[in-house]
Amino acid sequence: MENFWSDYIQTTEELYLSRDLRFTDANKDLWLSAIGAKSGGKILEIGCAGGAFCHKIKKYIPDTDITGIDLDTAHIEFAKKKSIELGINCNFTRGDALDLPFENETFDLCYSHTVAEHIPHKPFYKEQKRVLKKGGRITVLSVRTRLGLKDGNFPQMCGEELSLFEKAWGRAKNFDAEHDIGKYEIDEHEYPKELEKAGFGNISVKMFTVMDYAPDSADVSDETAMKQINSRRIGVLSSVQKALKIAPDALSDAEKGRLLKLINNRFDERIEKYKNGQKLWDFSSSTVLAVSGIKP
Ligand SMILES: C[S@@+](CC[C@H](N)C(=O)[O-])C[C@H]1O[C@@H](n2cnc3c(N)ncnc32)[C@H](O)[C@@H]1O
Incomplete structure (x- = not known):
């Protein structure tokens, strides 16, 4: 299935917006140094989604x-279109991380973000080592969900909305596990060991935390606050879309319409509160682990 990820796991739009909010101008020194991107470098991102x-x-x-x-394929098509829209010159190509369509010793840096947990580690790193130049760097970034702050004060799904949401997901709930999503997740401390086993040297570990949702914070502009709230909305709507792709008859048309309405009402009310200056302090954060190594 060429569009498996965007159809059944995360939509391109959802991923693009969430990454745009996670890696911002304000925290760019943190993530640029963790990745190790350098001027003049030839760089490969593996599992780049919408770019x-x-x-x-x-x-x-x-x-x-x-x-x-x-x-x-849909991620790559989106990335190409977005490059044109933004006037940014990047190359995007469809291909498999386990069979990279590049010559040996092509890149100075290979990095990935929230990909290693879905792919067997050994062949994933072996293939990156092959396409890296001698002295080239691998960086594996992963979000440590259990270390992130949850948005405790955000208006939670409850009542009829929750019942319909659970009904939509009834038959779909084992889908991710059945398709090996997150199957290769390992403890933080195992990542450096995997890079050592793959033959990388000079292994280093970094962690940083970013506030990717804090609409009430004084340093967050109105525009970003709206994006943050709507990014949450898109996440929930995409989740319903995913459940109904897996089990299309889980809800009647009326139930589906009602669920979408209730979800949108909840987010519209959050936006209303924001616009009225009523602060909820429903902030949350993501903590990112970056493990890197050098090809000898
Ligand atoms: C959790 S998403 C992360 C996407 C992107 N790195 C980001 O953070 O927005 C995982 C990505 O890995 C891609 N992916 C999964 N298996 C892959 C493989 N064998 N080769 C290339 N990409 C793969 C998926 O299509 C998806 O875009």
Whole structure:
């Protein structure tokens, strides 16, 4: 299935917006140094989805040559269109992380963000080592969900909305596990060991935390606050869309319409409160682990 990820796991739009909010101008020194992107480098992002990260690196370090690769055709088509829209010159190509369509020793840097947990580690790193130049760097970024702050004060799904949501997901709830999503997730401390086993040296570990949802914070502009709230909305709506792709008859048309309405009402009310100056302090954060190594 060429569009498996965007159809059944996360839509391109959902991923692009969430990464845009996670890796911002304000925290760029944190994530640029964790990745290790350098001026003049030939860089490969593996599992790039809609290309949000590639676009950002190119924006801050324009004299890099960046290629993004992903298995999902819709992600890659989106990334190409978005590059034209933004006037940013990156290369995007569809391909498999386990069979990269590049010559040996092509890149100075290979990095990935929230991809390693879905792919067997050994062949994933072996293939990156093959396409890296000697002295080239691998960086594996992963979000440590259990270390992130949850948005405790955000108006939670409850009542009829929750019942319909659970009904939509009834038959779909084992889908991710059945398709090996997150199957290769490992403890933080195992990532450096995997890179050592793959033959990388000079292993280093970094962690950083970003506030990717804090609409009430004084340093967040109105425009970003709206994006943050709507990014949450898109996440929930995409989740319903995913459940109904997996089990299309889980809800009647009327139930589906009602569920979408209730979800939208909840987010509209959150936006109303924001506009009225009523603060909820429903902030949350993401903590990112970056493990890197050098090809000897
Ligand atoms: C959790 S998403 C992360 C996407 C992107 N790195 C980001 O953070 O927005 C995982 C991505 O890995 C891609 N992917 C999964 N298996 C892959 C493979 N074998 N080769 C290339 N891409 C793959 C999926 O299509 C998806 O876009």
